[in-house]
Amino acid sequence: MTLRIANAAGFWGDWPSAPRRLLETAEVDFLTLEYLAELTLSIMARQRKKNPTAGYATDFVTVSEDIAPLLRSQSQLKIVTNAGGLNPIACAHEVGKVLANQRLGDVPIGVVRGDDLLPQLEDLGSQGYEFPHLDSGEPLGKLGERVVSANAYLGAEPICRGLQEGARIVITGRVADASLTVAPAVDRFGWSWDDWDSLAAASVAGHIIECGAQATGGYSTDWKSCQLANIGYPIAEIDNEGQIVITKPSGSGGRVTRQTVTEQLVYEIGDPAAYLTPDVVVDFTTVELAALAEDRVAVRGATGRAAPESYKVSLAYADGFTASGQLLVFGDDCVVKAKVVAGLIEERLHQDGYELARTHVELLGAGDGLPGQQPPPEDLREVVLRVAVYDPRREAVAAFTRQFAPLITNGPAGLGGYAQGRPSVRPVYSYWPTTVPKEFVVPEIQVFAANTWAEKQEND
């Protein structure tokens, strides 16, 4: 008995039509949708601060409308997603309304909470907990006063509980990406939570599919070898023994080969022998791949050991402001001219009394996309000047953003690109990775019909 789990979103902003395209061309048991990169929750924190009903991945509401007909026609289909972000209740409310309007009001929706540690931060701090930085070990200290979001990466267990309580859609906040795949597998096969090798297999499958098309020919240096316009998103077939096959909808673009699957396997990992998830610690070095047929690759040999006793936590704290502006610099002297223009911006700010804390100048087209690689070519006709700054003071960064437009009339000729308008000042939310002992975190799940969620208030 094989479980088919697909992924159709690797991040917030991924291809909006990917979920519908996948479901129209393949029958799967589960669709996972992954919306939370390292930074996403800090962006959502800002949104929620302005509007208490915000703070979730609105893409998922649109997707649920888009795929509603497929939810009706494919009764086996279930969805697991971390679209809830910082406000999974509000997300469930909106999705509930969409489904209720589509004759899917009976569909049970589960919401997982407990990852949001912001309310407990002060308490934990006064109990002596220091939230040491994962790399440096430094305590959070005074930065704690500026924290805007603090979320533990929950594991598969609360999702699994939701599925077992009958949820057809489970919406979570921060969970480990692979757990979106582990939960359906445990739900189907009944593995125990200390069956490390089985959990490792499902985690490996989850890691492969969690970035969507990156497993099926996307983000490949061998990009010429497949058709990308209609790229298929990945499907993992998992059986009770933990055997995995990676494939994609037939007839879709992209490719599933040992090369594409390996590239995704080793993506964003540190020590491959110890890949930490909340559910299990996976050893990727025991994994082997075998091409079974065109676009079907078997993944075998994943092994695991006991899960860590702490959850990884991503904190974000308010940390100044940033802005960047670009101008096209044209002419045989473009390299020299671009450097002069960068100097004018800095000099004029200096004359107004501003020394910005950090400035970065790039000549894009002259090789600065990768710092320090090579001197600019001699024969460029045009180059894009990009200047980016950071400063703790908003007004200093705002002053910087006002230096671009004047160059139209008081800078050198041969500059273009002003139609983009004044650069915008953005707040910086710096990322602070840490851990917290699992006993301080209580994951919880509530399951209600879509109709019920549609009627609930956001702060219930």
Next chain:
Amino acid sequence: MHDKTIALGELATARSGDKGNHANVAVVAWRQIGYQFLQEVLTAERVAEFFQGLEPSRVDRFELPKLGSLNFLLYDALDGGASRSLRTDTQGKLLGTALLDLQLPVPDNVTEMLPGAP
């Protein structure tokens, strides 16, 4: 292939990612025999030198022989990481493509290491 050096990109594909302020660059050999060659010559030192413009504090190399892959971790290479970097490439997405230009000595049995080889 009759030149004195060969680009890494003839023997492998690559993919880079980020974790906080660190970048990982994974190299995936086309052929197991190519992996064995890279395991000898594509050292952490060589990769550190190639990316010295990023000023990593350290470069570690991890081996995944069953997958024909070497994973390089470049610590503190991302100008503060995605949340703080002022670079266009805040997440190090260009590093995989860049590394494939690295020039390596040409091994005698290079034709067996190419993607089209039987």
